[in-house]
Amino acid sequence: MSSLRRLTRITGFRKRAGTALAAFPLLAGGLVALAGTAAPPAAAAQSAPTLDNGLARTPQMGFNNWNSTHCRAEFNETMVKGIADTFVSQGLKDAGYTYVNLDDCWALPNRDASGNLVPDPVRFPHGIKAVADYVHSKGLKFGLYSSAGTKTCDVQGFPGGLGHEQQDANLWASWGVDYLKYDNCNNAGVDARQRYRAMGDALTAATRSTGRPILYSICEWGSNQPWTWAPAIGNSWRTTGDISDSWSSMISIAHQNQPLAPYAGPGAWNDPDMLEVGNGGMSDTEYRTHFSLWSQMAAPLLIGSDLRTASASTLAILKNTDVIAVDQDPLGRQGTVVSSSGGLVVMSKPLADGGRSVTLTNETASARTVSTTVQDIGIGGASSYALKDLWSKATSTTTSAISASVPAHGTVMFRVTPGSPVPPPTGVNQLSDLPWTSAAGGWGPVERDRSNGEQAAGDGRALTIGGTTYAKGLGTHAPSEISYHLGGVCSSLGVDVGVDDESVSQGSVRFQIWRDGTLAADSGVRTAADGPKHLSADLRGGTALRLVVTDGGDGITYDHADWADARLACGSGPSAGTHDLSDLAWSSAVNGWGPVEKDRSNAEQAAGDGRPLTVNGTVYAKGLGTHAAGSVAYYLGGSCSSLTTAVGVDDEVTTKGSVVFQIWRDGKIAAESGKLTSADAARTLSADVTGALEVRLVVTDAGDGVDYDHADWAGPRLTCA
DSSP states (O other): OOSSOOOOOOOSOTTTOOSOOOBOOOTTTOOOOSTTSOOOOOOOOBSSSOOOSSOOSSOOEEEESHHHHTTSTTOSHHHHHHHHHHHHHTTHHHHTOOEEEOOSSOBOSSOOTTSOOOBOTTTOTTHHHHHHHHHHHTTOEEEEEEESSSBOSSTTOOBOOTTOHHHHHHHHHHHTOOEEEEEOSSOTTOOHHHHHHHHHHHHHHHHHHHOOOOEEEEOOTTTTOGGGTGGGTOSEEEOSSOOOSSHHHHHHHHHHHGGGGGGOBTTBEEEOOOOOTTSSSSOHHHHHHHHHHHHHTTOOEEEOSOGGGOOHHHHHHHTOHHHHHHHTOTTOOOOEEEEEETTEEEEEEEOTTSOEEEEEEEOSSSOEEEEEETTTTTOOOBSOEEEEETTTOOEEEESSEEEEEEOTTOEEEEEEEEOSBOOOOSEEEEGGGSOOSEEEOSSSOOEESSOOOSSSTTOSOSEEETTEEESSEEEEESSEEEEEEOTTOEEEEEEEEEEOGGGTTOOEEEEEEEETTEEEEEEEEEETTSOOEEEEEEOTTOSEEEEEEEEOSSOSTTOEEEEEEEEEEESOOOOSEEEEGGGSOOSEEEOSSSOOEESSOOOSSSTTOSOSEEETTEEESSEEEEESSEEEEEEOTTOEEEEEEEEEEOTTSOSOOEEEEEEEETTEEEEEEEEEETTSOOEEEEEEOTTOSEEEEEEEEOSSOSTTOEEEEEEEEEEEO
16 A cells, blocks of 8 residues: 555666576576586576565465555454454465455554554554464464555554664564565655665564564565565565556556566565455456466465455455466466567466466457467477366367457466477477477567567567677577477587677676586676677487576676577487488478489479489489589488588580589588589589588589579488498
8 A cells, every 4th residue: 555546657677677687497497506416496586685584485375454444444453353264264274365464554643652653452452462363373474564654654644664663673573473564655755775674674683583584565666666676675575556446457557567577586576566356346357357467477465355245256266276376386487478469468477387377368348369379478399288277177288379269358367288298300400490398588588580679579680699690599588598308319409699789788698508407508608799609518318408598797687698590409310331312311401493302313393303313424323313502401410420422413404504512511511512514524522521410412503593503412322330
């Protein structure tokens, strides 16, 4: 609650937030550890340092009276005890709700002669400690309210905590208080960080002296970007002004809170204010959206309606354990918007079991179909996915599409669980062409073959590091992690890494490649001034690949990080011995005209329309018939040593045609023919391919166009160990 009933608009925070995100939860089960060591448990994704008081490892759940009573007379001891009773009798305690909290107006307007706060004897005739004891007797916890100013927010002006921090903290601890909501009114112009840190220090001292930990909820309304400094002080921080019981207020607050996902994590949460579910100003459909979005955003779930008179539909919403499980997921990630267009909004939240929670929200005034895919929500690599509708409880499966008809102002919420993952195919694969098992970036989605533009999918540009542009790769923003299932079949990864040129001389990041729980490669800190750095990682025997980007120690501003030309080698190469190349399966084949032909020339049209390979009168039984411009690639897997072939223009071309043959190994030319025409005899090319992952046979025109450029790879033989 605040007396300033305004919605503080969160604008311009993105580039000003300069604090570092030193640690964040990794989707495959751990925080980046030292080289060669197993990764420790997942940690929070917010500014460092982070308060570690052991509380709110998942978002706090409970009750606060303000939204239903304000400062009216029905706010009293009888009500509070009745709420505690209802928690137990209606199964809310079993559903996870823990805290029964008082808001403003519990005290008298003046402190006593010793400077202590005095409970209102009319509202609380037995005192606050007696109420706390009653709540504790139910197996619940008890919370209280104050303000980081001279007075609280209600117009009656109850005493605030400014200048009395330690005295008040000690008093609350002696009463058995487990939770403090600390507001922002009448603050005398004192810096917010100073005021809130003073109370945080006082609560810590009170805990040390009494052994009673007190959860610290900072209610600063988002005025001074608390997400950038509050994680070091408290367990949650308000990101917006006060909510009211209307669709427009609720959805506006959701929009303000959604971009702040990088700052939330275990022990420290973005707080978009308390729940209005059941207070009567919205429909049940809108309340389900309210509850879904708050759970998807890993927000504190503090009931704001009078549970003693709550309807069955209100209790059904508040006790939906499937939705609560999303809010309380131990991975501790806040969901992010993956698409938003025309009032149709899709959010995705990573879950500890490797799945995702997905919300499909229709903010328009009529029913609409809202759709996404498993790839768009950040998971992939499985043959199928189980879907559970968390409101209807219906179950289904999908291979990719996720879609639902959503009523006006409604939300359909799915839990998406991947089936058995599928390992990458044999060959050299570009990572951006493969489905990842999970992907999450600090700002905006992870992009395929584009840089990260921080907001909507596809808003980046061509990947560019130090002036070098790449056609393939992944664009991310620190902190980020991308995971792939390897299944033990892959051998290596080679990739260029660096800060994308769109960062314009700002940004610093660190790239790490993890094979299961072992660090396989580390870039060190790379800045926007650095060119690309090549990383190579041995992945043999690995089950999972994780690409991790952290900030370089100076915060996440402009930390646009590129994994460029990321080539993953998987599977075994040809068996030992000497092979006619046309007897092996190629991994890719591109031809200027018609298909690449095995043991026949290229006649430009349908497969098999050529004739025996013939160069300057010599006929070859084995080989490849191609046409400029062409490229045929074979996966070697490091198991072969040499390739030898004759090359020339096929005799089916009489007086025209001129080409150049090249043998490439792992991106470098290993042999080249020079210009050959239809008048030239076959030329022999030999290439050392020892240890190469891939060999490519490339034909280019010789500078005079591709007309009649029928090019034969005659009798090519590959020797493997």
